[in-house]
Amino acid sequence: MPDLKVKLTAPNGTEYTQPTGLFISNEWVPSSDGGTITSIDPTTEEVITSVSAATESDIDAAVRAAHRAFKSEWRSFEGTARGALLYELAALVDAHASTLAAIETWDNGKPYTVALTEDLVEVSAVLRYYAGWADKISGKVIDTTSAKLTYTLRQPLGVCAQIIPWNYPLAMAAWKLGPALAAGNTVVLKAAEQTPLSILYLAELVKKAGFPPGVVNVVNGYGRVAGAALVQHPLVAKVAFTGSTATGKEIMKMAAGGLKNITLETGGKSPCLIFADADLDQAVKWAHVGIMSNMGQVCCATSRIYVHEDLYERFLEGFAARVKEVSVIGSPWEEGTFQGPQVTKRQQERVLGYIEAGLSEGARLVTGGKEAAGQGKGFFVAPTVFADVREDMQVVKEEVFGPVVTVSSFKDEDEVLARANDTMYGLGAAVFTADIARAHRIAASLESGTVWVNSSNDGDFRVPFGGVKMSGIGRELGEAGLDGYTSTKAVMVNLGTRL
Ligand code: NAD
Numbered sequence: 001m002p003d004l005k006v007k008l009t010a011p012n013g014t015e016y017t018q019p020t021g022l023f024i025s026n027e028w029v030p031s032s033d034g035g036t037i038t039s040i041d042p043t044t045e046e047v048i049t050s051v052s053a054a055t056e057s058d059i060d061a062a063v064r065a066a067h068r069a070f071k072s073e074w075r076s077f078e079g080t081a082r083g084a085l086l087y088e089l090a091a092l093v094d095a096h097a098s099t100l101a102a103i104e105t106w107d108n109g110k111p112y113t114v115a116l117t118e119d120l121v122e123v124s125a126v127l128r129y130y131a132g133w134a135d136k137i138s139g140k141v142i143d144t145t146s147a148k149l150t151y152t153l154r155q156p157l158g159v160c161a162q163i164i165p166w167n168y169p170l171a172m173a174a175w176k177l178g179p180a181l182a183a184g185n186t187v188v189l190k191a192a193e194q195t196p197l198s199i200l201y202l203a204e205l206v207k208k209a210g211f212p213p214g215v216v217n218v219v220n221g222y223g224r225v226a227g228a229a230l231v232q233h234p235l236v237a238k239v240a241f242t243g244s245t246a247t248g249k250e251i252m253k254m255a256a257g258g259l260k261n262i263t264l265e266t267g268g269k270s271p272c273l274i275f276a277d278a279d280l281d282q283a284v285k286w287a288h289v290g291i292m293s294n295m296g297q298v299c300c301a302t303s304r305i306y307v308h309e310d311l312y313e314r315f316l317e318g319f320a321a322r323v324k325e326v327s328v329i330g331s332p333w334e335e336g337t338f339q340g341p342q343v344t345k346r347q348q349e350r351v352l353g354y355i356e357a358g359l360s361e362g363a364r365l366v367t368g369g370k371e372a373a374g375q376g377k378g379f380f381v382a383p384t385v386f387a388d389v390r391e392d393m394q395v396v397k398e399e400v401f402g403p404v405v406t407v408s409s410f411k412d413e414d415e416v417l418a419r420a421n422d423t424m425y426g427l428g429a430a431v432f433t434a435d436i437a438r439a440h441r442i443a444a445s446l447e448s449g450t451v452w453v454n455s456s457n458d459g460d461f462r463v464p465f466g467g468v469k470m471s472g473i474g475r476e477l478g479e480a481g482l483d484g485y486t487s488t489k490a491v492m493v494n495l496g497t498r499l
Pocket of ligand 1 (some may be wrong): 163165191192222228251399400
């Protein structure tokens, strides 16, 4: 049996043991055909290490392990006991936060300070939040007639397939593991092939926390092989996916074969509306956060900015200055870095392709517009602002998933609402105004799962998140996040002998 752990030292000096196998039934096993995924450091373009890539038969083993656990030992864990395990996992995440953050930064390229003080804080907060819910998931007694006692039970679904993306590997894992485990399901989780490492370290903590074998299984693998096998496995009851809309559609088709319960969180092209009465400094600050955080690799990034014509040039001036001042590009290990590299060469090229398209379609380049110079190595892209864009431009219509934003002006509310909603997506939207009536009116009319008033992209684990239109189905986080992991059973007790 090959050694399925390697000792590594991250670029910031963090020494740790990296598991490299498939985590099935609390054991590390190799891929059945010896296949691997090689992880590349996006900052230096050097190989970090290789990990096992699951085959169809490995997926079958993982799903069967989860199914066995669901049918046996895990059943005897009452809500309070499941909550205690999730609390323990959250505590372990906190205790190992600096190592987890180092792995995330190494593999993904996000600034270390962000990984540590934002992503890891979110991971344990989400796990704790759902730990608290574990013994508060209950049905209802429904008053019908005096001859009947009718009540509902909220029961777990069974084996949940969870497929996560590369932009927030640990946070996306927590969003999915927390509610699934709180509700009493078992899980097979597959990480994205671009960022396979942190999730394996988290799996080690799952075992340490005391989860019985098979309750949480973690694999890496290629989407078309491992992902597809997982979605179509007959013992999988539910599929939860975060990633691109194109893959989401594929998954929905595959899940249809078994009529499986699905939650999809897919792409976006979220608008940010700035009215003439908005606080300009606040609008500039949040508009920057809304698109430039996490190298622009955020599904709900507010990537289309619409500014009232009276404020347009002043906004552009302030926004360009903010981008130049705050979007410091560099090594993600440097304290002052705001923007690291894009996750892969492919993503860098994709983003640069959209920049090319914007330029050739005649958008006015305010800043950026190229590969970030002077880095030598790494998949860097300069933060890019296009102004005076038209709605038919590719850079306005399609999700770029990089530090690229378009800005255009508008005259009135109806016009900007129509333009904001003229997209196949509907994940997030922001509105900046001092007029409280307008704020609520616009919030109700924007076609999106979330609306931020006078901010952008400030999520909260207690608040449901998800999309409408082609941005997804179902909700994650908050109490609503539990709905996707429970089934409501009606029990009708006939108390008498009458019909
Ligand atoms: P993707 O959607 O292809 O991959 C996301 C996950 O789905 C990965 O774990 C992948 O292995 C898995 N997957 C891929 N094909 C599959 C299949 N046929 N069956 C089952 N699972 C499958 O995303 P990507 O190719 O890495 O990125 C492309 C674009 O997706 C990005 O540029 C961006 O627009 C979007 N994206 C969105 C999010 C988000 O949070 N909504 C995250 C990452 C990427």
